[in-house]
Amino acid sequence: MIRISIDAMGGDHGPAVVIPALMMVATRRPDVRFKVYGRSEVVRPELDKFPKLAAITEFIHCDVAVRMDDKPSKALRHGRWKSSMWKSIEAVKTGDADACVSAGNTGALMAMSKFCLRTMATIERPAIAAIWPTLRGESVVLDVGATIGADAHQLIDFAILGTAMARALYGMDKPTVGLLNIGVEEVKGQEEVKEAGRLLREASMMSMGYHGFVEGDDIGKGTVDVVVTEGFAGNIALKTAEGTVRQISTYLRAAMSRTLMARIGAVFAKGAFNTLKEKMDVRKANGGVFLGLNGIVVKSHGGTDDEGFAAAIELAYDMTRNRLLDRIEADLDLFHARHPKSSLRPAAAAGDAIE
Structure with missing residues (x-):
């Protein structure tokens, strides 16, 4: 049970x-x-x-x-x-x-x-991971609001945590991971992001396929299975996506009811609009997982309905049944065994929770 x-x-x-x-x-x-x-x-x-x-x-x-x-x-x-x-x-x-x-x-x-x-032994700060609908299916995006700012070591932690979640949720052997950046070129971005990219390239983990840097539009494309960023940028990206969905829905409703011909066209296109509505239903992707803790905690959106809250519960169910914590511990042990110096972290500079 x-x-x-x-x-x-x-x-x-x-x-x-x-x-x-x-x-x-x-x-x-x-x-x-x-x-x-x-x-x-x-x-x-x-x-x-x-x-x-x-x-x-x-x-x-x-x-x-x-x-x-x-x-x-x-x-x-x-x-x-x-x-x-x-x-x-x-x-x-x-x-x-x-x-x-x-x-x-x-x-x-x-x-x-x-x-x-408490956080796991080698984790400095937890992250909130969200399920993000994409053109290819779904991706895991983290951190979307647990901490402001992250150094290279924390970004690597997030990559390991997100990879374990993708493996548990989607049954993947080697999810692809990308670091969110202002460009895909290795010379671009903050020093923390570039350093994290260098370390991930050198890691060569069997459970992770490091893709490189990704940009904001790559999230919706589903370019990678796991998108890693710090909480400030991740939270803004999440809220922007949610707002864009509501904006497009409002535009469509207004356009389809503006004239008689538009209303008639909407009747004929009802099936297509229902499919679009299903794809854009944020309730189905409701639930953020707190990763890096010695236990599974899922945060549901506060304003969701019963369908949305049920989705958050089923996310917790899937994470438990697929032994998320065991996967995280195994991946962390493997990474730190290969890179013992990565456990010697500089003083944390990350901030408190955004919300």
């Missing part, structure tokens, strides 16, 4: 979205079990609507819920040991759950996850 702990109080809609999402996943994944944390007065009425779900769910009442606008330091100080967010993460630490999913405050979730689970 795959056991997943759920922060039912996170997100803009709380249990009203979370509980129906659990029912969706339980229907599709009969080997899943849930531990749900939240306030009984709002969670219980929703859970009672689904008797079959209640039968495979353990509910734990928590007095405290982290608010979406709480600062990470405040959430950690006041929500530690008592909040639904902390309790759901702690279940992973104690072995009562295999993974944790929350739609709550990103900064608070990262702070609590790092404090509770």
Whole structure:
């Protein structure tokens, strides 16, 4: 059985979205079990609507819920040991759950996850990895918001973490990896990025195929399976892509309803538009994985609906079933065995979580 702990109080809609999402996943994944944390007065009425779900769910009442606008330091100080967010993460630490999913405050979730689970031995800072729809299928992009700035060693860590995730998610033997840069030429970019590129070229890892530098338009093309960048640029790229999808959708709706002929044309093109809508549905790519921790934590978008939250849960399910942590540890051990000097890192210069 795959056991997943759920922060039912996170997100803009709380249990009203979370509980129906659990029912969706339980229907599709009969080997899943849930531990749900939240306030009984709002969670219980929703859970009672689904008797079959209640039968495979353990509910734990928590007095405290982290608010979406709480600062990470405040959430950690006041929500530690008592909040639904902390309790759901702690279940992973104690072995009562295999993974944790929350739609709550990103900064608070990262702070609590790092404090509770700690980073892996050779990882200095964790990263948030997102699933990115591309013309070729899907790619893993990281970091999309955990830390601001990264040195060459941290970028290499991100490459190893992202490679392990791609192998676990897509069943690839040797995913291709690219470093996001302002050009593909080796002379371009910041020194940290160029140094990371040099080290990755020399690494020659069996589990990773280093492609070289990639540019922003390569993300959507699917030029590589894993795109590596630091959190500031990654977060901007992610938010820009989400905004572009909404912009194009708005343009299409306006164009198709502007005239009578346009409306008639829209009727005939309904099948094509449905296919486009399916491709552009951001809910299907919902869920950012916190990589580099001693446990699996998935962050769902706070404003998503039940379909989107179900996608985040299934991402946690897949990462657990395909033994993500074991793959990461094996790849890290292999890299540092071949490059022992890479463990001697300079002082960290990366910043705190963006959100």
